[in-house]
Amino acid sequence: MEAAQLERVYRAEATRIRAALAARLGDVGLAEDAVQDAFIEAIEHWRDGEIPANCGGWLATTARRKAIDRLRRARAGRDKLALLAATVSDTEDGTEDADDELLGMIFACCHPALPRESQIALTMRAVCGLSTGQIAAAFLVAEPAMNQRLLRARKALRAAHADVRVPDPDQLAERLAEVLAVVYLVFNEGYLASAGREPARRDLAAQAVALTRLLHRLMPQEPEVLGLLALMLLHESRAATRFDGWGRLVRLADQDRTRWNQPLIAEATALLDRALALRAPGPYQVQAAIAALHAQAPDYEHTDWRQIRLLYDRLQELAPSPVVLLNRAVATRYTQGPEAALAEIEPLAAELDGYRLFHALRAGLLTGLGRDDEAAAASERALALAGNPAERELIARRLSFLSVTSPRRA
Numbered sequence: 001m002e003a004a005q006l007e008r009v010y011r012a013e014a015t016r017i018r019a020a021l022a023a024r025l026g027d028v029g030l031a032e033d034a035v036q037d038a039f040i041e042a043i044e045h046w047r048d049g050e051i052p053a054n055c056g057g058w059l060a061t062t063a064r065r066k067a068i069d070r071l072r073r074a075r076a077g078r079d080k081l082a083l084l085a086a087t088v089s090d091t092e093d094g095t096e097d098a099d100d101e102l103l104g105m106i107f108a109c110c111h112p113a114l115p116r117e118s119q120i121a122l123t124m125r126a127v128c129g130l131s132t133g134q135i136a137a138a139f140l141v142a143e144p145a146m147n148q149r150l151l152r153a154r155k156a157l158r159a160a161h162a163d164v165r166v167p168d169p170d171q172l173a174e175r176l177a178e179v180l181a182v183v184y185l186v187f188n189e190g191y192l193a194s195a196g197r198e199p200a201r202r203d204l205a206a207q208a209v210a211l212t213r214l215l216h217r218l219m220p221q222e223p224e225v226l227g228l229l230a231l232m233l234l235h236e237s238r239a240a241t242r243f244d245g246w247g248r249l250v251r252l253a254d255q256d257r258t259r260w261n262q263p264l265i266a267e268a269t270a271l272l273d274r275a276l277a278l279r280a281p282g283p284y285q286v287q288a289a290i291a292a293l294h295a296q297a298p299d300y301e302h303t304d305w306r307q308i309r310l311l312y313d314r315l316q317e318l319a320p321s322p323v324v325l326l327n328r329a330v331a332t333r334y335t336q337g338p339e340a341a342l343a344e345i346e347p348l349a350a351e352l353d354g355y356r357l358f359h360a361l362r363a364g365l366l367t368g369l370g371r372d373d374e375a376a377a378a379s380e381r382a383l384a385l386a387g388n389p390a391e392r393e394l395i396a397r398r399l400s401f402l403s404v405t406s407p408r409r410a
Contacts, residue, residue, distance in 0.1 A: 013056040023101040029154030034067035104165035113160035118153040226275035227285035233268035234291035237261040249390035253300035283319040305334040338368035356385035
């Protein structure tokens, strides 16, 4: 079997098999090791063209056997071994059971016993199927360091006796919020990388969208899942216009709206309508509604800024944050002017002094008020805090413009 064929089989089968084993063993790490062992054996046995008719069934059976071997060698896995022996074969499972198992593994990877970065890394490894090297690149750490982080995450799950199942109804809302937060962080890192040479990681954004689509399929009546999927798709609809031919970041105000992906916008709008009809508002639905208003506007200045400002007020009620207030000030700029917007964000200075976008917005508002020296100082602070190369280039352009237009800085 060629490497490309094996990779396709891995993408199609690995997550399902891993989830089934994890559900039976209550151990995400052991399940992952067993599936990896099974694929290593597949490489050895299928090399000469002896490919089974049912690759998924062969891999599930082999992974199950590998898990048993590991438990026997460990001498401490008698209970898990008995549990695994008592369960039916993976190939006999129904779709509903498989869906429940996969959903349970997602919740396990996002267990509150793990720090947020470990939740993200483990989700990317066990659910998205990314290699340790790919995850290390996303976090800008060496592969051995990421491998150790994943090992620590597995140990922490074992120590917490984390169940690999969907939480009970009284815990579901809180745990689902954690899962959605992790997935959205993966998406944001892909949409605009926090650091590194690449301004965006399209592979990570695609993985996050695929995972949210999976959550939507498994939990079709969860309004915040609908909201998050709508939000991601609205962002993705603009992906082709976010960078120019030189790889420079293009502001939303300057993007070519004729190139936005209208089918994605239509799909996202329909998802948002379904979410709102359930009458259980949440932060992702409100953010999606804001993104939808941007998507529907004929141009930046004719955006319904008044409605967007009201939506940010609602978002602040649901999920209070100084960043929400910072974003609201953009709408204030277009409804009440730059002076009113600047007055809104100045009280946020202490909390957001280390946040590059606070200083970038402040620089823009000061420029609008003709206070170019202060604007340049704010831009310099934003530049010092920015890690993304495209963001740094955009801020540097603003600084260059200010140095030309302000004779006192010449």
